[in-house]
Amino acid sequence: MDLRFVKYQGTGNDFVMIDNRSGEWSDLSVSAVRKLCDRRFGIGADGLIKINSIEGYDFEVDYYNSDGSKSFCGNGARCSVAFAHELGITADSVSFMAIDGAHEAVKKDGLVHLKMNDVLSIDDTQKEFVLNTGSPHFIHFTENVADFDIVSYGKQIRYSDAYKLEGINVNAIHQLDDHTFEIRTYERGVEDETLSCGTGVTAAALALGRKNQLSGDFEYQVKSQGGDLSVKFTVSGTGFTNVWLIGPAESVFKGEVDV
Numbered sequence: 001m002d003l004r005f006v007k008y009q010g011t012g013n014d015f016v017m018i019d020n021r022s023g024e025w026s027d028l029s030v031s032a033v034r035k036l037c038d039r040r041f042g043i044g045a046d047g048l049i050k051i052n053s054i055e056g057y058d059f060e061v062d063y064y065n066s067d068g069s070k071s072f073c074g075n076g077a078r079c080s081v082a083f084a085h086e087l088g089i090t091a092d093s094v095s096f097m098a099i100d101g102a103h104e105a106v107k108k109d110g111l112v113h114l115k116m117n118d119v120l121s122i123d124d125t126q127k128e129f130v131l132n133t134g135s136p137h138f139i140h141f142t143e144n145v146a147d148f149d150i151v152s153y154g155k156q157i158r159y160s161d162a163y164k165l166e167g168i169n170v171n172a173i174h175q176l177d178d179h180t181f182e183i184r185t186y187e188r189g190v191e192d193e194t195l196s197c198g199t200g201v202t203a204a205a206l207a208l209g210r211k212n213q214l215s216g217d218f219e220y221q222v223k224s225q226g227g228d229l230s231v232k233f234t235v236s237g238t239g240f241t242n243v244w245l246i247g248p249a250e251s252v253f254k255g256e257v258d259v
Helices: 030-037 074-086 150-158 198-211
Strands: 002-010 013-019 047-052 059-065 093-098 101-108 111-115 129-132 136-141 169-177 180-187 192-194 216-224 227-236 239-247 250-258
Touching: 002 074, 013 074, 030 047, 030 059, 047 074, 059 074, 074 093, 074 101, 074 111, 074 198, 074 239, 074 250, 129 198, 136 150, 136 198, 150 169, 150 180, 150 192, 169 198, 180 198, 198 216, 198 227, 198 239
Parallel strands: 013 047, 059 093, 136 169, 180 216
Antiparallel strands: 002 013, 002 250, 047 059, 093 101, 101 111, 111 239, 129 136, 169 180, 180 192, 216 227, 227 239
């Protein structure tokens, strides 16, 4: 059976996008997701996203990691907004449902502005920080991101006794100046480094905001392996509100594949 898809990427984080508003692909199997995301035997992607119809919202973002597991993906959500725009959902502001709850987003000036959920707590009791921005993240501060072995370190943390059951994404970051930092990320579900991770970039920005004891409104510019993003937020007591992830989302190619 032929499946029509569009390949999207957001700062190097790439996704197979499927218009499933009719429900035709609601029963797509985990094995099919894995094959479609396989870079040798399929289309190749960090994840697969189905755009579903859902009452009360413009659409639903149904996200799968390349291993078939489900989570929230910031860059995937941004690409979903761009794909929904391509499908004709062209309102200035859209609302959608995802696995971590409702979101709103705006596509303007070639960028997708995605509102993330509030983060009300960060575990900063250790040298590293742990927080959830739709997916769980471990933040490690380093002085040399370029040479940091993120895959080995990421596996060490992700498969440790504390996190091996549910998994965790692992980020290494280095602050370049007051408003800029660089990042590399090991993603659970992909089980490798990805060129970018939207929830990871967001988590790192908030962790750095906590580390630097910021207050009020702030914006970080972020340099990931696949391109530049920005994160805006408001420090609210011990947490963060009005959190926005901003960056490009681009169509790469489209086609049909037999599943």
